[in-house]
Amino acid sequence: GAGVSQTPSNKVTEKGKYVELRCDPISGHTALYWYRQSLGQGPEFLIYFQGTGAADDSGLPNDRFFAVRPEGSVSTLKIQRTERGDSAVYLCASSPSLGGPHNEQFFGPGTRLTVL
Amino acid sequence: KQEVTQIPAALSVPEGENLVLNCSFTDSAIYNLQWFRQDPGKGLTSLLLIQSSQREQTSGRLNASLDKSSGRSTLYIAASQPGDSATYLCAVNSGNTPLVFGKGTRLSVIA
Numbered sequence: 001g002a003g004v005s006q007t008p009s010n011k012v013t014e015k016g017k018y019v020e021l022r023c024d025p026i027s028g029h030t031a032l033y034w035y036r037q038s039l040g041q042g043p044e045f046l047i048y049f050q051g052t053g054a055a056d057d058s059g060l061p062n063d064r065f066f067a068v069r070p071e072g073s074v075s076t077l078k079i080q081r082t083e084r085g086d087s088a089v090y091l092c093a094s095s096p097s098l099g100g101p102h103n104e105q106f107f108g109p110g111t112r113l114t115v116l
Numbered sequence: 117k118q119e120v121t122q123i124p125a126a127l128s129v130p131e132g133e134n135l136v137l138n139c140s141f142t143d144s145a146i147y148n149l150q151w152f153r154q155d156p157g158k159g160l161t162s163l164l165l166i167q168s169s170q171r172e173q174t175s176g177r178l179n180a181s182l183d184k185s186s187g188r189s190t191l192y193i194a195a196s197q198p199g200d201s202a203t204y205l206c207a208v209n210s211g212n213t214p215l216v217f218g219k220g221t222r223l224s225v226i227a
């Protein structure tokens with residue numbers, strides 16, 4: 001079956017612009033996660049959803065970052081007034097449920113964001 | 117706060133060698149631990165997931181062990197091949213929280 005997909009695969013934008021990154025989780029997965037990976041680092045948590053609601057957004061770096069999942073499936077990560085420091089790979093993952101000992105997250109290919 | 121450390125940061129070995137990658141975590145109250153592979157410019161591919169009640173998991177030439185009480189996991193790769201060259205990431209799941217990742221080990225297998 002189809003895995004997690006993310007679009008676009010690459011995004012180049014200018015400082016100050018607005019960008020949207022999209023994630024399509026595995027069908028039926030109720031939990032969805034966004035991570036950010038800077039060069040040479042492991043992924044760092046941004047926000048995760050259980051269904052339509054954000055269960056924890058404590059990883060969002062500031063109020064320029066926002067994410068939605070209006071119908072409990074596709075999610076969009078939105079970044080306003082982009083800065084050069086926002087350049088990174090943004091990874092999305094989904095899992096059948098939130099938490100629990102058998103919870104396994106499945107990752108998409110990521111979106112590489114470059115802010116010039 | 118959970119912290120995950122991976123040693124070494126980079127490793128270069130000749131083809132055919134067996135090798136061990138190390139992962140340590142500070143809080144032993146975990147549900148499971150995952151090892152991922154990441155090729156340059158790509159996403160994460162899950163290799164092995166070990167539940168907290170398990171000691172090890174095997175898949176082909178890969179074997180991952182878990183010592184929860186000491187906060188350690190190892191990934192053993194047998195008979196390494198150039199195609200194994202990638203970054204290997206360790207991540208722990210502590211329940212109703214996102215995964216916490218190490219910084220990874222960058223492996224190069226030289227033909």
